[in-house]
Amino acid sequence: MRFRLTDDQKALRQGVRDLLARRFDRDALRAAVERPGLDRALWRELGAAGFFALRLPEAAGGVGLGLPEAVLAFEEAGRALLPGPLVATHLAAGRVPGAAEGETVVTTVDAGGLVEWLAAADVVDGDAAGAVEAVEAVELRSVDPLTPLHRVARGYRGSRGTRGSAPAPAVEPVAVLLTAAEQLGTATRACELAVQHARAREQFGQPIGAFQAVKHLCAELLVRVEVARAAVYAAAVTADPADIAAARLLADEAAVRGARDCLQVHGGMGFTWEADVHLLLKRAWVRTRRAGGGTESEELLARELLTAAGR
DSSP states (O other), X not given: OOOOOOHHHHHHHHHHHHHHHHHSXXXXXXXXXXXXXXXXXXHHHHHHTTSTTTTSOGGGTSOOOOHHHHHHHHHHHHHHTOOSOHHHHHHHTTTSTTTXXXXXXXXXXXXXXXXXXXXXOSEETTEEHHHHHHHTEEEEOOSSTTSOEEEEOTTOEETTEEOSSSOOOOOOHHHXXXXXXXXXXXXXXXXXXXXXXXXXXXXXXXXXXXXXXXHHHXXXXXXXXXXXXXXXXXXXXXXXXXXXXXXHXXXXXXXXXXXXXXXXXXXXXXXXXXXXXXXXXXXXXXXXXXXXXXXXXHHHHHHHHHHHTTO
């Protein structure tokens, strides 16, 4: 089966990219690293653009599009390293007042008890964020400067079910897929940065991209990105949990290994704080723990294989 984006989908992807280029360029990214905090004005602008209400029916005030379009939008968000609980707020549109418009910031408690952006959120799983932060949660030191983390106390019971010591409910497949889309965007950005540096940086009188070792790194980057892209786009069409699990695993690998290879292409300067490569890697690391992580996707695929084998 061949998948090809429609003109409307291409326009949507370009529109999100243009919006983020205007409102969250590299200068804004570095400013956010130096002064962490959620940009409420940008959040409302995303809401006004329909980012959170993409899949909400038009009758309910949404855009009325589907999962493939949401994947394209979240891919662009991942490419820009846009911070904030984007997936949780998107999933809350139509359920939590103000989420679709970007007026309410929603986060969620993950299966392992982790909460992203708790201090900046208005709602956590349907509960008041301030109450959860004050009574239930402990702040953690996050490896990603743009993703503050808390861990809820054991036995925390939110309005969507028990978290902490009791078994957590199954992770929503859409959350897994949108996380994979963000990882795909970050992997794409890592590939772009690696190729740009390989073309611009010169050693021994020629671009380092002319050397075989660097060529191989860039080629492997591209292959992982395109394989993950095919899997993520296909899962957006089928919405099959097994397809989504496979896409998540491939996207996680593309993002983490891609950022590492991008760092190697940059050499010594890639390890510095001034380079953006470390931000790609750290965000990819943090996302691998979100929405059940890779373990849940691996277990789902294993169950599917065993079922298919009649075991």
